[in-house]
Amino acid sequence: MSLADELLPRDAYALYGFVSALTWLVWDIVITLEDEIRYIWRSSWSPCKFCHFYARYFGLLLLISMGSPWVGWTIGTPPSTAYCRVMGIYQSAIGGVVMIGTQTILVVRVYALYGCKRSVLVLLVTAFVLQYLTGISIMLVDLFSGRQYDRVLVYTSQELDYYTCITTALSNARLAIWLPSILFETLLFAMTATKIHQEGGSRSLISFPIFTDGAWYYIITLLLSIICQIAWSLEWGNVISFVYPWNIAVLCFSGPRLNLNLRKIHGKAASIVELTTMYETEVEYRESSSDSSLLWS
Numbered sequence: 001m002s003l004a005d006e007l008l009p010r011d012a013y014a015l016y017g018f019v020s021a022l023t024w025l026v027w028d029i030v031i032t033l034e035d036e037i038r039y040i041w042r043s044s045w046s047p048c049k050f051c052h053f054y055a056r057y058f059g060l061l062l063l064i065s066m067g068s069p070w071v072g073w074t075i076g077t078p079p080s081t082a083y084c085r086v087m088g089i090y091q092s093a094i095g096g097v098v099m100i101g102t103q104t105i106l107v108v109r110v111y112a113l114y115g116c117k118r119s120v121l122v123l124l125v126t127a128f129v130l131q132y133l134t135g136i137s138i139m140l141v142d143l144f145s146g147r148q149y150d151r152v153l154v155y156t157s158q159e160l161d162y163y164t165c166i167t168t169a170l171s172n173a174r175l176a177i178w179l180p181s182i183l184f185e186t187l188l189f190a191m192t193a194t195k196i197h198q199e200g201g202s203r204s205l206i207s208f209p210i211f212t213d214g215a216w217y218y219i220i221t222l223l224l225s226i227i228c229q230i231a232w233s234l235e236w237g238n239v240i241s242f243v244y245p246w247n248i249a250v251l252c253f254s255g256p257r258l259n260l261n262l263r264k265i266h267g268k269a270a271s272i273v274e275l276t277t278m279y280e281t282e283v284e285y286r287e288s289s290s291d292s293s294l295l296w297s
Contacts, residue, residue, distance in 0.1 A: 004155045006291045007164050014069040017242035021249035024061060028253060029056065032260060039263035048108055052256045055101030060253035062098060066091045066248070069241045070165045078151070078164060084165035086150040091155020091244075092143060098136060098248055099181065102221070102255030103128060109214050110191050124188075131184040138173050138180070170235070178229035185225060189218035213261050217254035224250050 067073040072087040114120040148169040231239040
């Protein structure tokens with residue numbers, strides 16, 4: 001197989017993935033902007049509000065800045081070897097930077113779901129820090145000990161010499177680069193599913209969007225992380241080229257959307273902790289009122 005047969009489809013998938021992910025994220029921002037202004041922008045300042053803007057808009061800017069995987073914004077301009085290396089490191093780091101805001105929202109969500117217990121907060125913060133430090137360490141080992149970048153001439157013609165960026169060497173650290181986030185997201189999902197089960201499954205919590213939203217967003221982020229891990233480990237260039245921009249877009253989407261949906265359900269601008277604990281109080285009140293009516297009937 002020639003370089004053109006291998007790398008032209010890879011770069012095409014990368015461009016399709018980037019454009020489609022960016023379009024979808026911008027579309028979601030546009031259709032929710034009115035609600036966001038009402039429930040987020042006009043709310044009092046809080047850590048969740050900061051994380052919302054961080055993940056949604058700073059993440060959007062990072063996604064735009066990275067451009068298409070591998071070649072970035074070098075459309076029509078041959079990249080240098082130095083550019084390929086800098087862009088490769090930058091694009092790899094973006095996922096970890098965006099992840100901070102979204103995972104913080106999800107951590108607060110689970111903390112509130114468990115009644116703001118200190119032991120739960122300690123567990124979640126410890127797991128979050130361990131996951132993040134481990135992920136950074138693996139990424140640094142992968143980027144600076146084994147992975148090598150270069151530019152390559154794919155084809156030449158009278159009109160154009162087409163260059164693209166490639167990795168000429170990969171480290172074994174790539175086999176574990178997404179594992180810390182996969183394990184952490186699995187923990188969050190397991191704690192959410194356990195809470196739903198403890199509270200009676202579909203009879204109570206699972207029938208309300210306030211709880212099912214959290215489960216769906218954990219599943220989405222978890223699946224994207226698993227797909228990226230498999231594609232990168234097996235060196236499926238076309239798959240990782242298309243999926244990686246979507247991984248960033250989903251991180252920009254899931255935490256902020258959960259935050260917004262929680263506030264919309266209650267019809268007021270409040271923090272995630274306030275909304276979740278308020279909702280649990282309402283559920284307990286309704287259940288106790290129902291039990292009382294049964295006793296009197």
